[in-house]
Amino acid sequence: MAKANYINEIEEVPQISPADRILLKDAADCFSFRANGYYLSLIDWDDPEDPLRRIVIPDPAELDEWGELDASCEHRFTVAPGLEHKYPDTALLLTTNVCGGVCRFCFRKRLFMCENRETTLDYAPALDYIRGHKEINNVLLSGGDPLMLSTGRLTRLLGALREIEHVRIIRIGSKLPAYYPFRLSEDGELLEVLARFSKPHRRIYLMTHFNHANEITEHAVRAVEMVLKAGVIICNQTPLIRGVNDDPDTLVELFEKLSFIGVAPYYLFQVRPTVGNRPYVVPIEEGIEIVELTGGRCSGLANRIRYIMSHARGKIEMVGMTEEEVFFRFHRAADPADRGHFLVYPRNPEAYWLDDYGEPSQELDPLEVLNAN
Ligand code: SF4
Known part of the structure; x- marks a missing residue:
């Protein structure tokens, strides 16, 4: 698999002028910055309002005083390290604090900020909790982006969940089909693992995060096709983001394109009042x-x-x-x-x-x- 060229410093984005890099540095340092060469290549750098630029490049207004770090009080529902249990049938596991890029409007940006210990690489206590709660019939793997885990680690996690009889659905929430679709299309082992664990009565769902139709490139379509062939159901969720998709034409184009490629548009989220999200909320x-x-x-x-x-x-x-x-x-x-x-x-x-x-x-x-x- 071709290695993604990850960039973690705004100073290393060649398309941004030196003056702009200085302007954006404080927001990037405060809330973290991450992108990769593929995703940056999708941006029209001549257009200051390019929607993908807005998704991944900081806005100085992120530093406006506004919002809370954990706007949905996720800590209140944490039952084991990295595991949240809010609705009886659903458990949510924070598998990692790494993503293929840092979305500027992320509601879990606290995970990327220093001293956060909500994610853990030891899933044993979470798995024990799920085993002990027979009402949990679906588990959502989230984070961070679970597809940033190595294929070996993800295989072990999926295998452990598949051994729990009452867990029927495993959802994988991932923006990698948009940020770096090659993670799926070029890892035959991962596709084989998805096919093995997505069974007729116990499906795996991939919850994609396409925010704008420009992210649905031929590479993304190919990744989607391969995942569908592996027997995985795909749904998409996106926030309604100021400057990205906050008009009916843009949303119609996104929802239509998703339906054309076999991805069900699922939730449209209100951007959460999270610290740093002021410029993105409608x-x-x-x-x-x-x-x-x-x-x-x-x-x-x-x-x-x-x-x-x-x-x-x-x-x-x-x-x-x-x-x-x-x-x-x-x-x-x-x-x-x-x-x-x-x-x-x-x-x-x-x-x-x-x-x-x-x-x-x-x-x-x-x-x-x-x-x-
Ligand atoms: S992919 Fe999800 S968790 Fe990662 S930065 Fe984007 S919104 Fe946040």
């Missing part, structure tokens, strides 16, 4: 408008996303709004008492997160409504 009500304008413009297969906020209370869908009110619904609830609840708030165009709305004007339990009728 207000919720503007996001709802963009999603509204996207719907109906592409086939049902392309239009399968849910616009979701990964809140400490659960995955909350931003459903729609009227002139006065905005509506949310629990898609997944950390507290079973919240399951399926609708939340109604007075409009606030400045809101970026549920907490910006204060108290709901109404909270409806659809089961209660059904029973009352």
Whole structure:
């Protein structure tokens, strides 16, 4: 496999002028910087607003005081080193703190900052916990990017999970199909391992992170094709990112291209109010408008996303709004008492997160409504 040419210092990006490198250095030092030669070659360096440039090259406004390091309170759900258990059927394992690039809007940038010990290379306690919790039927490998692990290490981890009878689905969350698709297309051993562990009744899902259609190159399409041939299901999730994909035309192009190559558009996430994310976030009500304008413009297969906020209370869908009110619904609830609840708030165009709305004007339990009728 051709080795990726990783670049960890903004000073080593030849396409950025010396003056700009000085301007960007503080943000790069604060939140870390990483890219690779392949991904940098996809950027149109004559266009200061190139969307892929925005994904990976720092913006000085990242240093604005805003947000929290762990905006979704992931620490609250940590049950073993690197393992989070928020919803009964799902466990999330932080497998590594390395990625093929550092996305500027990353909500786990705390992992790349010094002194973070949330990830561990000793998966034994996490595996013990999963073994002991029979309600866990799917495990999400995340990080960092699990495909940055060596094929040997990943094989051992997948093998250990496959030995746990009640774990049916293994999800691998990875941006490498965008950052460096050769990781998949040029590692026959990895593809063989995926084929071995993705079984008819116990599939592996690859959760890709294509944020913009420009990332879906011929190399990426080839990697996707090989992964599909290995019997792996592929879904895509992306945040709605200011300056990258925050308009209906761009989203339609992304969702259509994904559906054409056999990747199901899955979640469209609200950018989390994480430290450093101020330049990348879109207000919720503007996001709802963009999603509204996207719907109906592409086939049902392309239009399968849910616009979701990964809140400490659960995955909350931003459903729609009227002139006065905005509506949310629990898609997944950390507290079973919240399951399926609708939340109604007075409009606030400045809101970026549920907490910006204060108290709901109404909270409806659809089961209660059904029973009352
Ligand atoms: S690939 Fe995921 S974990 Fe890695 S920097 Fe990007 S958003 Fe963060």
